[in-house]
Amino acid sequence: MVSARSARTWPICTAINEREGCVMPQGPEGAAGVFRAEVRSVTPIAEGMVRVVFGGDGLRGFSSTGVGDEYVRLHFPPRGQRSVDVPSPEAMWTSSDGGGVSDKRTYTIRSVDPTHCEIAIDFVMHGDGLAVRWVRQAVPGDAVALNAPTGLYRPPIDVQWQLLFADATGLPAVCRIIEQSPPTVRTRAVVEVASPRHVPALASARRPEVTWMYGGNGHGRSRLEQAVREAELPAGPGYVWVAGETSMLRAVRKYLRHERKLPASAYKAVGYWNFAADEYRARLAALDPATRVWLESALDGDGDEEAQTDEYVARLESLGL
Numbered sequence: 001m002v003s004a005r006s007a008r009t010w011p012i013c014t015a016i017n018e019r020e021g022c023v024m025p026q027g028p029e030g031a032a033g034v035f036r037a038e039v040r041s042v043t044p045i046a047e048g049m050v051r052v053v054f055g056g057d058g059l060r061g062f063s064s065t066g067v068g069d070e071y072v073r074l075h076f077p078p079r080g081q082r083s084v085d086v087p088s089p090e091a092m093w094t095s096s097d098g099g100g101v102s103d104k105r106t107y108t109i110r111s112v113d114p115t116h117c118e119i120a121i122d123f124v125m126h127g128d129g130l131a132v133r134w135v136r137q138a139v140p141g142d143a144v145a146l147n148a149p150t151g152l153y154r155p156p157i158d159v160q161w162q163l164l165f166a167d168a169t170g171l172p173a174v175c176r177i178i179e180q181s182p183p184t185v186r187t188r189a190v191v192e193v194a195s196p197r198h199v200p201a202l203a204s205a206r207r208p209e210v211t212w213m214y215g216g217n218g219h220g221r222s223r224l225e226q227a228v229r230e231a232e233l234p235a236g237p238g239y240v241w242v243a244g245e246t247s248m249l250r251a252v253r254k255y256l257r258h259e260r261k262l263p264a265s266a267y268k269a270v271g272y273w274n275f276a277a278d279e280y281r282a283r284l285a286a287l288d289p290a291t292r293v294w295l296e297s298a299l300d301g302d303g304d305e306e307a308q309t310d311e312y313v314a315r316l317e318s319l320g321l
C-alpha cells in the first residue's frame with residue numbers, strides 16, 4: 001500500500017530532480033497538481049502487457065521527479081464514459097463514493113517525453129479490475145486524470161550496487177531505474193513474469209543484468225521471496241528494491257529489516273497489488289471509523305518511517321488484512 005507519507009519530497013529525490021527531472025511546458029491545470037491526460041496510442045508490448053501513451057494540453061505543467069519508480073494515481077471515467085472530470089488533488093487519495101469502491105489505481109510512469117508533452121504507462125493485463133477493463137477498451141482521445149508523481153526509490157547517495165526484484169507490475173520501474181542508473185552502480189535485477197511470452201522485446205528488458213523467472217503474478221506461487229533470500233548482498237554501500245504482490249512484499253520487508261538487519265536506507269519493499277483486491281478494499285472500508293482514521297494517518301508524521309511501517313503492518317495483520 002502506498003501511503004500519504006510517500007507523497008513527500010525526499011532529499012534524494014530533489015537531488016535526482018535536479019539531474020534528471022523534467023517539467024512539461026506549463027499548462028492551465030498544472031497549478032492544481034491534477035492533470036487531464038488523453039490517450040495517444042495503445043500498444044501491446046508483450047503478452048499481458050500494454051503500453052498506453054498519454055498526451056494533450058492537460059498534461060502541460062506535469063513535472064516528473066526523475067525518480068525511476070515514480071508513480072501516479074490514475075482516476076478513470078465511470079463505465080461507458082470516455083472522459084473524466086479532473087478532481088481536486090485531495091480527492092485523488094479518496095474513493096469517489098467514500099467507501100471501498102475506488103475509481104483510482106496507482107501506476108508507474110515508464111517514460112516522459114517533454115518535447116511532445118507525453119508520458120507512457122505500461123499496464124499489466126490481468127483479471128477484470130477497473131484499470132484493466134479501461135485499458136481493454138481504450139482508444140486515442142479517451143481521457144483519465146492523474147496527480148503529480150512521487151518516487152520511492154532512494155538509494156544511498158554513495159550507492160555502489162543495487163539489487164532489483166519485481167513481478168510484472170514492477171517491470172516498468174525496473175527498466176527505468178536501469179536506464180537511469182550510472183554505469184558505476186553495479187545492477188542486478190530479477191523479474192518474475194508469467195511466462196517467456198510475457199517478456200517485452202524492449203532493449204532495457206533484455207539487458208544482461210536482468211534475470212527472468214516464470215510464474216507468480218496471480219498465475220502461481222511467486223518465487224520472488226526465495227530469490228531475495230538467496231541473493232548475496234555485495235559489500236559496500238548498496239540498495240535492495242523490491243515490488244510485487246503485497247503479502248509477499250511484507251514477508252520480504254520483514255526479512256530485509258529484521259533478519260538481514262539492513263538499515264532503512266538500504267532497502268525499499270513496496271506492495272504493488274493485492275490478491276482478491278475487491279474483497280480487501282471492502283474489508284478495509286468496513287472497519288470501524290476510529291481504526292480507519294488510525295490506518296490513514298499511521299504513516300504520517302516525522303517519526304521513524306520503518307518503525308511506523310512495522311506498527312502499521314502489524315495492525316493490518318491483526319485485523320486479518
Ligand SMILES: Cc1cc2nc3c(=O)[nH]c(=O)nc-3n(C[C@H](O)[C@H](O)[C@H](O)COP(=O)(O)OP(=O)(O)OC[C@H]3O[C@@H](n4cnc5c(N)ncnc54)[C@H](O)[C@@H]3O)c2cc1C
Nearest residue numbers: 107108123124126127129130131132218273274275276277
Ligand atoms: C507504486 C505502484 C506502482 C505500480 N505500477 C504499476 C505499473 O506500472 N503497471 C501495472 O500494471 N501495475 C502497477 N501497479 C499495480 C496496480 O496498481 C495494481 O495491479 C492494481 O490493482 C490494478 O488495478 P485493476 O483495477 O486492474 O485491478 P483491481 O481492481 O485492483 O483487482 C482486480 C483483480 O485483479 C487482481 N490483480 C490486481 N493486480 C494484479 C496483478 N498485477 N497481477 C495479477 N492479478 C492482479 C486482484 O487480486 C483482483 O482479483 C503499481 C502499484 C503501485 C502501488
